[in-house]
Amino acid sequence: MAVKLQRPILVGGVGLSFLLWILTSLQHTAGEFGQVALLTTILAGAGLWWFQSGSSQSPGELEFVPPASRETVEAAIAQTEAQLDHLAQLAADQGSQAIEPSLELWRGQTAQLKVNLDRTALRLGVMGSKAVGKSTVMQVLAADWIPKQELSLSLVEVPDSQPQLTTAIDVILFLTSGDITDSEFQALSKLVKYQGQRTLLAWNKLDQYLEGDQPIVLQHIRDTLKDVLQPDDVVSIAASPNPVKVRQHQTDGSVQEWMEAQAPEMTALTGRLTQVLTEEQQALIWSTTYREAIAQQKVIRTGLNQLWREQAMPVMEQYQWIAAAAAFANPVPALDVLATTAISSQMVIDLGAIYKQKFSLQQAQEVAKTLASQMLKLGLVELTTQTLTALLKSNTVTFVAGSAVQAISAAYLTRVAGLSLIEYFERQEIELQPGQGFSLDINALTQTLKAVFQQNQQTSALQSFAQQALNRLSPQLQPSQPPSNSPA
Numbered sequence: 001m002a003v004k005l006q007r008p009i010l011v012g013g014v015g016l017s018f019l020l021w022i023l024t025s026l027q028h029t030a031g032e033f034g035q036v037a038l039l040t041t042i043l044a045g046a047g048l049w050w051f052q053s054g055s056s057q058s059p060g061e062l063e064f065v066p067p068a069s070r071e072t073v074e075a076a077i078a079q080t081e082a083q084l085d086h087l088a089q090l091a092a093d094q095g096s097q098a099i100e101p102s103l104e105l106w107r108g109q110t111a112q113l114k115v116n117l118d119r120t121a122l123r124l125g126v127m128g129s130k131a132v133g134k135s136t137v138m139q140v141l142a143a144d145w146i147p148k149q150e151l152s153l154s155l156v157e158v159p160d161s162q163p164q165l166t167t168a169i170d171v172i173l174f175l176t177s178g179d180i181t182d183s184e185f186q187a188l189s190k191l192v193k194y195q196g197q198r199t200l201l202a203w204n205k206l207d208q209y210l211e212g213d214q215p216i217v218l219q220h221i222r223d224t225l226k227d228v229l230q231p232d233d234v235v236s237i238a239a240s241p242n243p244v245k246v247r248q249h250q251t252d253g254s255v256q257e258w259m260e261a262q263a264p265e266m267t268a269l270t271g272r273l274t275q276v277l278t279e280e281q282q283a284l285i286w287s288t289t290y291r292e293a294i295a296q297q298k299v300i301r302t303g304l305n306q307l308w309r310e311q312a313m314p315v316m317e318q319y320q321w322i323a324a325a326a327a328f329a330n331p332v333p334a335l336d337v338l339a340t341t342a343i344s345s346q347m348v349i350d351l352g353a354i355y356k357q358k359f360s361l362q363q364a365q366e367v368a369k370t371l372a373s374q375m376l377k378l379g380l381v382e383l384t385t386q387t388l389t390a391l392l393k394s395n396t397v398t399f400v401a402g403s404a405v406q407a408i409s410a411a412y413l414t415r416v417a418g419l420s421l422i423e424y425f426e427r428q429e430i431e432l433q434p435g436q437g438f439s440l441d442i443n444a445l446t447q448t449l450k451a452v453f454q455q456n457q458q459t460s461a462l463q464s465f466a467q468q469a470l471n472r473l474s475p476q477l478q479p480s481q482p483p484s485n486s487p488a
Contacts, residue, residue: 064196066283067290070117076293077113083300084110090307099303106300113296117289122151122277125166127158128175129184133204136239137175137266145270151277166191167295170284171276172199173269178217180224188228196287198280201225201234202269207241207262233276235268305426311354316418319347320411324469327410328403344368344417351418355425367440371417374446380416380453385409391459391466408469415465416456420449 067073084106091099124141126134138155146153158165158172166172172191176184191197203221206214214236222234241262248256277284323343348364359367375381388408424445456462 063193064291066196066287070286073117073286073290073293076290076297077110077117080110080113080293080296080300083297083304087300087303087307090304094307094310096307096310099307102303106296106303110293110296113289113293116292117285119285120152120281122153122170122281122284123156123168123288124153124171124173124273124277125156125158125169126173126175127160127163127166129160129177129181132175132177133239134175137173137202137204137237140239140264140266141270144264145266145273149274149277151281153277163187163190166195166197167291168288170198170288171273172197173273174199174201175204176201176221177205178203180221185224185228188225192228196291198276198284198287199229199233200269200272200276201229203234203236204239206236207238207265232272235272237269238262238265241265301426308354309422309426312351312418312422315350315354316347316415316422319343319350319418320414321472323414324407324411324473328407328473341365341368341372344371344414347414347418348421351421351425355422355428357425357428367421368417370440370442370445371420371449374449375413375417378446378450378453380449381409381413383457384412387457387459387462388412388466391463404470404473407473408466411469412462412465416449416453419456420445420452423452424448 067076084103087099088103091097091103126138128134134157138157142155146155156169158169174184174188174191180188188199188201192199201221203218206217209217218234218236222229222231225234241264243259243261246258246260250256326343345361345364345368348367349359349361352359352364385405389405392405392408427444427448456465
């Protein structure tokens, strides 16, 4: 398997491994020292990177920050347009026409964002668990409150099973029928903190509690949600109060009884809604349009990821075979790891360039060391070697040539590292402007590494990969033939 190394990192890393091999042949203990020193360097580098990056939050855990101005929203829309332009250019460069219909749709939706920024109509969404009175509350609001509003307002029910529909809603009215459950708390936290939804909570059916207990229950709900909602945004209502029994004594001494319907008690809710919609109208529209722009970017990102992956997979496969060639040529296991780490550094740079993640040489080396360190800590190296050894025992030539097992292991682990980086990059924010730094999330990368390894650890997948690697290594595995002595 002839592989031409053109990258300076690869030449330096693989060349260094050969140099150490020569030194090892002169002094046996150098191999042991090299192995210890290498592992120490890997762990130290990973520890340093962990220290530098450990304080950063994962993008998925960052709380939503409402836009402070119209300019902030316009910048988000401009970023969306830039991503569309990049996607269109990428599709044209790769000759991909399948994405054209989606591009047209996304351009139309992005153009609509600019129109939405100047709208005056507001959208009120009602959501909550089953049997909390959503339909009744909406009927009461539509009949007795909305007609009195000077604002243009539409009322929408948000299904409990489709919370993603809240993106285009300006204000969420979340209903509960009593004490806050854990699922309700989690849903509210996600709405307010991570989606930036302006949210009010209404405790419905307060009439089912004794009058003296009602303020106690309301205060308990406010205390439970003190880190999520302001006290004024938590109110109590009775959209459909239970009828009250009325007893009337007649002059003849008889008593008449009947059930008398009660008017809905919605004053606290309608008063707070009117205040929020009036005083915060502009901020609500900005926040909703900003959320829509971010959601549109995520949709566009799926298209970008598809095209980027088409570029990234051949690059990753190229480096896995380079790693196999380097490991096959080096008889010292510690040097295989050294050469593979050097190869992984260049792979990090090349994959990062595809996904618009800019790496310096030092950063790429640290990422490669981190991947190697995590593989060692998770036991992936040992497990892979043991599994491949067992699979290849049936192949006499391969089993005798122990370096082939090392080569296939190196290729496989490089593939796992590459796939992990691809999966990790696909979840990162896009920065199309040059010169931006990159912060590695160790925890997210480690979880991705675990998931990718588990997905690719099935016996059938390993057998298929091992056979593919054997086919590439077959020229090196063939015994050399003595020259023929045919007569002249």
